[in-house]
Amino acid sequence: MTRLGLYRAATPGVYCADKTTVRLDLDNEPQPDALLRLDESLGGQSRISEDDYLEGAPELIVEIAASTASYDLHDKLEVYRRHGVRDYLVWVVLEREFRWYVLKDGDYRQQEPDGAGCLSSGMFPGLRLDVEALLEGQMQQVLTTLQGGITSPEHQAFLKNLQRSQ
Numbered sequence: 001m002t003r004l005g006l007y008r009a010a011t012p013g014v015y016c017a018d019k020t021t022v023r024l025d026l027d028n029e030p031q032p033d034a035l036l037r038l039d040e041s042l043g044g045q046s047r048i049s050e051d052d053y054l055e056g057a058p059e060l061i062v063e064i065a066a067s068t069a070s071y072d073l074h075d076k077l078e079v080y081r082r083h084g085v086r087d088y089l090v091w092v093v094l095e096r097e098f099r100w101y102v103l104k105d106g107d108y109r110q111q112e113p114d115g116a117g118c119l120s121s122g123m124f125p126g127l128r129l130d131v132e133a134l135l136e137g138q139m140q141q142v143l144t145t146l147q148g149g150i151t152s153p154e155h156q157a158f159l160k161n162l163q164r165s166q
Helices: 004-008 069-073 075-083 133-134 139-151 153-165
Strands: 012-017 035-038 060-066 087-092 097-104 108-111 119-120 128-130
Touching: 004 035, 004 139, 060 069, 060 075, 060 133, 069 075, 069 087, 075 087, 075 097, 097 119, 108 139, 128 139, 133 139, 139 153
Parallel strands: 060 087
Antiparallel strands: 012 035, 035 060, 087 097, 097 108, 119 128
């Protein structure tokens, strides 16, 4: 949550939440462990309903999966794909693995870590995760990697695009 909160703080128009009920349709109201969403006025897919629920697919959903890994990696993955969640990150705790899926052409593609061992958001430029550092509890390194993403040319271009959209 700290990592997502820091990204949100550096990116106006992006909102962060945890344990939020998301109304996707009449049969699907998951409560993901964490999410990032883009404000609807900036092209985001979700909105806050009159009764204070999140309706529609947020751009990024994070699940921490231990006993729920099978459900998170199959049923939820399919529901999120169908509803257009653009980034889906699952921390498979027992396998010490992160699976980051990016929606392309209607299907999820699982990312592989880059040369530095990082995974990155397809929707939120500069949102990077140093997988090994997080698994080893090296939070300063995790935050240093995020800071590098926030100061990257890609994130700066994203901020300019968001400002033009307002």
